[in-house]
Amino acid sequence: MLNKIQNFISVSLKELLQYFGSTNFSKSVLTVVAVITPLSIGISTGYTEIGVAICFGAFWCNPSDVNGSQKHKIYGILFSAALVMVVSFIGGYLHYATWLALLILGVASFAISLISSYGFRASLISFSGLLALVLSFAHTPDKLEIYEYALLVGLGGLWYLALSLLWYKINPKGQTEEILYDTIGRTGKLLKKRAQLIDEQSNRKKLQQRLFLLQSELTEQHDTLREILILSRKNSGRSTYNGKRVLVLVQLIEMLETAGANPVNYTKMDEQFKLYPEFTKLFQNLTFEMANQLQLISEIGNKPSKMPKHDALTNHFEELRIKISALGTVKDAKAYEAFIMFQNLLEYQEKQFDKLKRMKWLLSDYDVASEEFIDKEILKRFLISQDYSPRILLRNLSFRSTIFRHSLRLAVTLMIGFVVGNVFAFQNPYWILLTIILIMRPNYGLTKTRSKDRTMGTIIGGVIATVIVYLVQDIYVYAVLALISFIVALSMLQKNYKLSAIYVTLSIVFIYGILQPDVMTVIQYRILDTLVGAGLSYLGFLFLWPSWSFQEIQKDVTKSVEANRMYLTEIADFYRHKGSVPTSYRLARKSAFLETSNLSSAFQRMTQDPHSKQKNLNKIYELVELNHNFLSSLASLSIYIQHHTTTEASERFNSIVFKIDENLSLVMKTLSNSISTGDEPNFEEVGSFEKQLPKFDSENVNLNAEDNNALKRNHQEEQLIWEQLRWLYSLSSTMMKLTSSL
Structure with a gap:
């Protein structure tokens, strides 16, 4: 029992340290600094509205700061800054007439959503624009002209970019190391699943489905690493660190290919393993050891001294070679066929071991540059370049396009949410709109999951906030809790949406707790607005030009x-x-x-x-x-x-x-x-x-001939x-x- 408790504490502590060292955590801290600094300066100097505008601009540009090359990050943040500046200018006129606001909301949200036609990073820039549009209902500048407010919002985007570049200078390898070691760990998981497939008694359908998912994740991570490493080489020239990581990526890509290779199909393999069952465990143990070493490398990170030794694997290989060699001496056709198959399978594993050894060597302290092995110009051909020509947008102006239907669906749902919020006099109608843009996605599964996670997260967050507010009445405690909750919410956004929703709710409640005394009303309205927004998102997908995967x-x-x-x-x-x-x-x-x-x-x-x-x-x-x-x-x-x-x-x-x-x-x-x-x-x-x-x-092979x-x-x-x-x-x-x- 004591060992279990110690193991739990050890694992939890390790996960907590990994979390604090992750790029998601550092980016969330960076965002909080970008938001709090201008706001604090503005309040302390009497220029609150200027501080708020810069703070909004910084916050709205945060989504486009995702993993990828530094060049693409800079362009993404700059485009976000330009978009939120334009949207803030348009949003400044939303308060003049309700019918005008409804019309602008529909047209603007449709146009902004269409930006997603240009790929993943463009979809995040689009999300920044939608955030700026919806939150225009929450804040009306009194002392600033609309154009001044819009320019300051753009300045906030540049402020966030400056902080992002500063952090990159301080920690240039952080993003690369995190994705690289995570990819190594996932490759280890893939090898484990492959080893389990060897056993005929395993649930192969379930394992195959998990393998499909793992392969998709690895392929996506390979592309991200290609972009980071190859474009970095292109911009900064030769780098030993960068070159070694490129070569590690090459090993990982080839390991993915080798992991899927079998000398025969599974039916044929099952026949041979049934005849010689001892080889099932031998091959499984070998692959499990390779998988464990990969996962250990992913855990130790950039610590060459802790790199696992080859000894265990060498022993596994030696045992297999002896057994296979002995099988090759048996003068029987079936045995010889099994010998040939096992020998081919062993050679695949030897190639995998070679890649693992090379990877260990590259991640150690030896100096090596990838130019010794790979031509720089050839590397660029492996990048997936995004086409940004206007014809992409024109091609998506059709009901055949999933993005077009999603944009139209989102625009109409936002308009319905706006009408509902105003007709029924909700305390904060923009919360309904905010919930819709956070939940609604181009596919049904993600929209449904986000609806449930958002609703459950808000209710749980509301309950926790109610208990804390009931027990504690101290605005300084609220300020600290709001800050911590906001950081956790941002860092969990990609990993655990429900948890993120819990902390978003907590941070909003605590901020309102500082600004106004009636916090319980805020919690009630927060939950109600979320329920309405989630319901509208789900129904909107079902009834407004739905995009089904079978199409x-x-x-x-x-x-x-x-x-x-x-x-x-x-x-x-x-x-x-x-x-x-x-x-x-x-x-x-x-x-x-x-x-x-x-x-x-x-x-x-x-x-x-x-x-x-x-x-x-x-x-x-x-x-x-x-x-x-x-x-x-x-x-x-x-x-x-x-x-x-x-x-x-x-x-x-x-x-x-x-x-x-x-x-x-x-x-x-x-x-x-x-x-x-x-x-x-x-x-x-x-x-x-x-x-x-x-x-x-094998029946036609002369088994009595001399060993050749x-x-x-x-x-x-x-x-x-x-x-x-x-x-x-x-x-x-x-x-x-x-x-x-x-």
Whole structure:
């Protein structure tokens, strides 16, 4: 019992220290400093309105300060500052007439929301603009002209930018280190799930779903790290620190690919592990140890002296090599087939170990710059550049666009919220509007979750605030609690929305506790306004031009199939021509992993829609799983041909690749409804071709011949290449049948 308590305290303390060291916490402290400083100076010098305007500008520019390159951060904050300045100028006229305010609110909120068409960072800039618009109802400057107030709001944005740049100078590596070590830890989690999949008794469907989610998260983090590291190199030139982190990222990307690789499909693996069950535990223990080491590296951070040693892994490998070598001496066809499969699987794990060792070395104190390995110009090609041309906006001015429908839905819901707040004379009608813009999102699942979390968080926060206000009547205590609550609320916004809502409510109640005596009324109205705003957000999504995932997911499936197809083409070309791995090959791999990850995210959104809108859910899930398995098989081929000297590509190889490509082409045509008469798939011919596919036949191997390493190597290649081609063809055929039935 004592050990459990000590362990709990130790874990909690470690998590608390990680929280205090996180970029979310430092950014929330920075925001509080940016807000409190001008407000305090304004109040103490008698220029309160100037302080309030600068304080608002700083606060409204906070959302656009997200993870990414410093250059993109600066542009994001500057655009936010410009937008909130314009919106504050427009908002200054909202108090002249109710009908005018309603009209401006609708048009402005629609236009601001459309900015989200330009991607994630643009959606946060859009959110800053919506905050400024809604909070224009909360504050009317008396001593300042509207244009003066707007300019001061813009100045507040620049003030926040200056603080952000100052913090970057003080702690330039903080963001990179946090995301990098978090990515290493998540890679360890992915390896653990992969190890569990080896066991036939595991819940594979549940594990696969968790793997899909983990892969999506890792792909997203890889993109963020690419942006931070590659653009930093571009702007600041050669840097040993930066170069080492780029190379660590390369290892992590390749580890993700290797983690998905299997020498055969799971059905075939199960057969071999059933015959030789001792290998199940041996391979699992090996992978678990690698996963544990990755998670340990993520926990220790930048402390080379605490880096885990290779000894445990070396022992696991040695034990496996001895066992596999002994299996190779058994003069039996089934044993030999198992030997070849286990040997290929072991070599995949050896490649994974090589990447882990390289990563440990790079994170130690050795000097190395990535220019020794990777060309600077090639690196830039791996960045995903956002198109900011006007045609993107024009393309989204259509009901086919999810962003257009969301913008229209949000604008109408805000107008309804404004009317409800004024007709029923709510104490603070803008709280209803604020709740709507905080909750309403382009997809149903997130809107529903946020509605529940916001409501529950506000009620819990209201109850806690009531107890504290009842027990304590000291404005100085309220001030401290408001400050702490505000910092926690901002730092938890991305990680735990419900917890963030609790602390937002607490901070608002304590601020009002300082300003006015009747705090209990404030709590009641706060809860009521939140309930109305949450209800309007939820109903607004259901009845105002809803965007359901089943309407969009076929596009995501098509993109994933197309990316896998291009990756297959690159792998086949490399197998034919050998030589060094071209950049186009690595770009195709990146695209395949990215699009498969996007497909998983789209399916996840679909599962959160109402059951009546989850059309063809089982078939779509099967397509998602088939695409993941297809990518896994491609990864297996990719890794093998990159790291082994292979034989010449045969005509049979080329013809099978051509047939797989043909199947994928028909899948894409079927999904896009562009298949023409006469192009329909002939499933009898497909089945007939599959039966004729070559396979490694251990029965024909002369087991009495002298031990020949070259011969075994050829058998390994033969077993892996033909097995993967058979699997790829089978997967593409199943995809074709499935899409034909949709």
